[in-house]
Amino acid sequence: MVQQDPDPRGDFVLEVAGVNKSFAGVHALRDVDFALRPAEVHALIGENGAGKSTLIKVVTGVHRPDSGTVRLDGRPRSFRNPLEAQAAGISTIYQEVNLVPLMSVARNLYLGREPRRFGLVDVARMNREAVEVLGRYGVHVDVTRPLGTLGLGAQQMVALARAVQIDARVVIMDEPTSSLEPREVETLFSVIRGLKEQGIAVVYVSHRLDELYAICDRLTVMRDGAIVHTGAMAELERLRLVSLMLGREMSTVRDKGSTAFDTGRHDRREGQPVLRATDLSVRHRLHGVSLDIHAGEVVGLGGLLGAGRSETAKAIVGALATEGGSVEVEGRALHRRSPAAAIREGVVMLPEDRKSEGVIPHLSVRENISLAALPRLSRAGLVSQAKQDEIVSFFMKRLRIKASGPDQRVGDLSGGNQQKVLLARWLCLNPRVLLLDEPTRGIDVGAKTEVQALIDELAGDGLGVLLISSDLEELIEGSDRVVVLKDGHVVGHLADEEVTEEALLDTLATAAASEEAPLAEPAASEEAPVAEPAAASEPAPVKENR
Numbered sequence: 010m011v012q013q014d015p016d017p018r019g020d021f022v023l024e025v026a027g028v029n030k031s032f033a034g035v036h037a038l039r040d041v042d043f044a045l046r047p048a049e050v051h052a053l054i055g056e057n058g059a060g061k062s063t064l065i066k067v068v069t070g071v072h073r074p075d076s077g078t079v080r081l082d083g084r085p086r087s088f089r090n091p092l093e094a095q096a097a098g099i100s101t102i103y104q105e106v107n108l109v110p111l112m113s114v115a116r117n118l119y120l121g122r123e124p125r126r127f128g129l130v131d132v133a134r135m136n137r138e139a140v141e142v143l144g145r146y147g148v149h150v151d152v153t154r155p156l157g158t159l160g161l162g163a164q165q166m167v168a169l170a171r172a173v174q175i176d177a178r179v180v181i182m183d184e185p186t187s188s189l190e191p192r193e194v195e196t197l198f199s200v201i202r203g204l205k206e207q208g209i210a211v212v213y214v215s216h217r218l219d220e221l222y223a224i225c226d227r228l229t230v231m232r233d234g235a236i237v238h239t240g241a242m243a244e245l246e247r248l249r250l251v252s253l254m255l256g257r258e259m260s261t262v263r264d265k266g267s268t269a270f271d272t273g274r275h276d277r278r279e280g281q282p283v284l285r286a287t288d289l290s291v292r293h294r295l296h297g298v299s300l301d302i303h304a305g306e307v308v309g310l311g312g313l314l315g316a317g318r319s320e321t322a323k324a325i326v327g328a329l330a331t332e333g334g335s336v337e338v339e340g341r342a343l344h345r346r347s348p349a350a351a352i353r354e355g356v357v358m359l360p361e362d363r364k365s366e367g368v369i370p371h372l373s374v375r376e377n378i379s380l381a382a383l384p385r386l387s388r389a390g391l392v393s394q395a396k397q398d399e400i401v402s403f404f405m406k407r408l409r410i411k412a413s414g415p416d417q418r419v420g421d422l423s424g425g426n427q428q429k430v431l432l433a434r435w436l437c438l439n440p441r442v443l444l445l446d447e448p449t450r451g452i453d454v455g456a457k458t459e460v461q462a463l464i465d466e467l468a469g470d471g472l473g474v475l476l477i478s479s480d481l482e483e484l485i486e487g488s489d490r491v492v493v494l495k496d497g498h499v500v501g502h503l504a505d506e507e508v509t510e511e512a513l514l515d516t517l518a519t520a521a522a523s524e525e526a527p528l529a530e531p532a533a534s535e536e537a538p539v540a541e542p543a544a545a546s547e548p549a550p551v552k553e554n555r
Contacts, residue, residue: 020083022047022210023068023099023179028077030063032421035413037063039235041077045179050201050211052221052242055231055254056455058411058423061214064231065181069094069101082178098178102168102185110157115139117156118171146170147196160315161362162189166196173200180204181212186220187450190313198224216454218247232256255455270461270486275468277306277489281340283473284356284442286325289334294320295497297334302442302473307464309488310477311513317497318477319361322444325475326351326358338441352381355441359431359448361477363424367431370420374412375401377419378433385438404433409459425456432463442473449483461487481510495520 025043029036038060045051053061066072068079070088078085081097088094091101108117115136116123123130124138139152148166156164165185172180182201186194201211201224213225221228222242230238230253238245238253282301289298295317302308310318323329325336327346336343338354351357360366368377379386379397386396401415408429412422419430428448435443445464449457464487468474478484484491491508493501493516501516503509 020047021045021080022082023212024078024080024083025064025068026078026080028064028067028074028079030067030072030074033413033417036234038067038074039233041231041234041236043229043236043239045210045212046227047178047210048205048208049226050205050213050224052225052228053212053214053231054216054221054228054250056423056425058426059231059254060234061231062183062423063234065101065183065212065214069099069181095175095177098176099181100172100175100177100179101181101183102165102172103183108156108164108168108171111155113153114143114150114156114159114167115152117167118142118152118174120171122175142170142174143167146200147193162193162315165189166193169197169200173204177209179210179212181214183214184216185213186215186217190315194220216452216457218250222247230254251454270483271465275306275465275489278304278471282337283339284325284475285337286321287335287337289321289324289336290332291320291324291329291497292332293497294329295324295331298324298494298497298499299334300475300492300499302475304441304471304473305468306489307468307474307476307487309484309491309508310475310494311484311491311503312494312500312517316494318494319446320497321494322358322446322475322477325444326356328358352438355439356444357381357435357438357440357442358444359428359435359446361446361450363427363431368419368427370418372419373416374405374410374419374422374430375415377430378404378415378437381434382437400437401433404437408433408463423452423456425452428452428456428460432460436467440472442475443467444475444477446477447479448476449478449480481513485510485513493517493520 021044023045025041028038028041030038041060041064043064053064055061063072067074069091070093071091073087080086081099086097088097109120112120118139119135124134125131126134136152143150143152143166146166146169148163148170150159150163156167159167165187166189169185185197189197201213204211213221215221225242227240228238228242228245229236230250232254283304285301287299289295298317298321300308300321310321312318320329324331324334326348327343327350328348331346336346338356341354343350343354348358364370369380375397378401382400383392386392386400398415404410405412405415410429410433411426419427422430432448448464449460452460461483464474464476476484476487478487485508488508489504491503491513492499493503493513495517500520503512503516
């Protein structure tokens with residue numbers, strides 16, 4: 010039975026009543042009722058595939074409901090597209106930045122509402138105002154640069170600034186902090202508090218429970234396309250919240266803990282490392298980074314985003330050109346590094362940005378999973394349909410990919426299931442080394458625990474795993490060793506009992522303190538490094554189970 014808020018006082022700025030929506034016979038929304046008050050921050054949460062994104066798309070005019078009503082300020086509305094919803098006062102910030110990467114930062118900020126002079130775009134004024142606006146959000150970049158040259162965190166803040174600049178009654182934020190570092194998250198929270206003071210309502214979608222309790226007034230929990238709970242945020246304990254999301258008893262959730270990693274260390278294989286990277290250098294990004302990974306162990310890459318973690322993984326697989334350094338797989342050097350050469354040697358990478366660097370949304374689940382394996386499945390240029398179906402069926406079952414079938418478009422799946430499809434693509438190649446860049450970014454609690462358990466299983470099968478994660482609890486509980494990076498330099502190594510949150514933060518603090526010591530003036534010929542905008546990092550308490 011759905012638990013409803015016992016205190017319905019106050020008029021609603023946005024109401025959804027009895028909404029149903031199906032796709033190809035699959036129910037995405039089932040008789041959904043949702044109400045949003047002015048000047049409140051309302052959490053909309055649930056597992057991936059619970060119906061949150063579909064509900065947002067119905068509200069903003071991307072999808073038309075099969076039945077039911079959407080009301081804005083008490084009036085029934087039926088938006089034909091997101092532009093109509095935006096004109097009516099509903100602004101949306103998506104998890105995947107939905108701007109134009111080839112246009113300048115300033116043009117993206119003012120796209121469709123550029124300041125004009127004598128009928129022409131006043132570029133100088135637009136750039137000047139963009140600098141001022143972004144400065145209030147802690148983003149200090151060259152606004153004439155293409156947006157796509159910025160880090161994901163900076164792009165997300167540009168999208169946030171754009172959404173807030175537009176006159177809105179309702180602001181919908183879909184995983185707004187997935188690419189932000191703590192400083193940027195605090196800036197976002199300040200913006201949200203400012204919106205509340207102006208009477209603007211916020212719908213906040215996030216899988217990060219700490220954020221929900223820090224900023225949200227009420228919450229609505231969805232599961233399998235239906236509402237299972239609505240009430241005050243402060244009145245719902247975390248364990249109960251997770252239980253509602255997963256549809257499991259609280260005792261089961263309590264036994265599993267906050268991550269799905271085993272409490273013991275992995276069985277590291279002794280001898281020669283399965284992968285060794287030595288003195289990797291990338292102009293202004295990496296400076297002599299070295300690490301090694303043995304079969305059967307998980308090596309974490311620690312440090313704030315922007316420290317060079319993703320760059321290290323990309324340099325290893327050849328997706329980022331290096332100025333120096335070497336990579337060896339089981340003692341054999343990779344001389345001409347490229348992603349294709351790395352794949353042939355059994356080294357594969359799951360990228361952080363699954364939208365632009367991972368899945369192909371318009372292709373089916375079958376096509377996305379089997380894409381990398383097609384050369385192995387073909388003979389005389391013809392692909393064996395039977396072998397393809399066998400592999401796809403195996404990994405859909407093993408990773409519990411929720412889809413109507415292998416022919417469903419990947420773009421129609423939830424974020425968590427898209428991540429699983431991407432994992433399946435690389436696992437079907439039987440790799441030796443798996444580089445995971447934010448493998449649980451933007452996916453729900455249930456999918457997150459499944460991916461974490463899978464990492465343990467893969468290490469147990471003898472794979473070498475490199476784990477990059479902004480979630481300190483995940484990084485520490487999932488890693489056997491941690492290599493700590495700061496500004497593209499290795500500043501520490503943690504192993505065994507040293508792998509704790511306190512030790513990791515102490516290592517970063519010590520490195521920062523050494524940088525603050527008085528330094529000699531740099532030589533005139535020395536070129537200062539260009540600081541890349543940092544992205545997400547979310548410190549979290551760590552269980553003392555290791």
